[in-house]
Amino acid sequence: MVELHVVRGDITRFPADAIVNAANSSLLGGGGVDGAIHRAGGPEILADCRRLRASTLPHGLPAGDAVATGAGDLPARWVIHTVGPVYLETEDRSPVLRSAYTRSLAVADELGARTVAFPLISAGVYGWPRADAVHQAVTAVRQARTAVQDVTFVAFSDEVADLLRDELRSGGSAV
Ligand code: AR6
Numbered sequence: 001m002v003e004l005h006v007v008r009g010d011i012t013r014f015p016a017d018a019i020v021n022a023a024n025s026s027l028l029g030g031g032g033v034d035g036a037i038h039r040a041g042g043p044e045i046l047a048d049c050r051r052l053r054a055s056t057l058p059h060g061l062p063a064g065d066a067v068a069t070g071a072g073d074l075p076a077r078w079v080i081h082t083v084g085p086v087y088l089e090t091e092d093r094s095p096v097l098r099s100a101y102t103r104s105l106a107v108a109d110e111l112g113a114r115t116v117a118f119p120l121i122s123a124g125v126y127g128w129p130r131a132d133a134v135h136q137a138v139t140a141v142r143q144a145r146t147a148v149q150d151v152t153f154v155a156f157s158d159e160v161a162d163l164l165r166d167e168l169r170s171g172g173s174a175v
Pocket residue numbers: 009010011012022023024029030031032033034035036084119120121122123124125126127128154155156157160
């Protein structure tokens with residue numbers, strides 16, 4: 001069973017084996033947590049992303065999938081880049097959102113990472129309602145089969161930290 005934790009803070013400063021980036025399909029940077037990770041981690045991360053684009057991912061990374069790079073100057077050893085879905089009221093994209101978490105954990109397993117930190121994927125620029133983003137995140141991680149021992153959700157606001165703590169206390173995992 002994965003142990004789940006919540007902290008309020010900046011994921012770029014979090015000392016997990018791997019931190020997860022809520023990237024976009026281009027893998028070439030953006031705003032939000034993606035911008036913060038590239039700023040704090042330095043140019044090595046972008047160089048790794050460009051190499052991936054030039055080799056295994058010529059068309060970019062599809063939503064719901066994940067891939068790892070080094071972590072440059074960050075305290076983590078790896079950055080796992082994933083792409084959440086853009087929120088749409090007219091279509092249930094929650095399986096893709098949960099897949100962003102489970103694929104990230106599968107990549108963590110391939111790396112041998114035992115501690116992983118996640119931001120709240122899709123809950124910023126991609127517009128996912130925060131309470132449901134929290135529900136999908138916790139459900140996906142609880143249901144994942146993984147050798148990762150310890151997952152920390154790093155909340156960038158008190159509101160998200162409270163939502164996450166409430167969701168963890170509720171203990172349910174129904175989707
Ligand atoms: N540490 C932890 N969480 C953070 C940090 C940080 N330093 N900075 C922001 N957040 P977003 P998305 C939170 O927009 O919705 C980018 O341009 C933020 O408050 O970063 O998946 C990419 O390139 C929110 O709760 O990601 C894509 O184009 C959560 O992280 C697009 O945004 C996710 O917000 C992805 O959008």
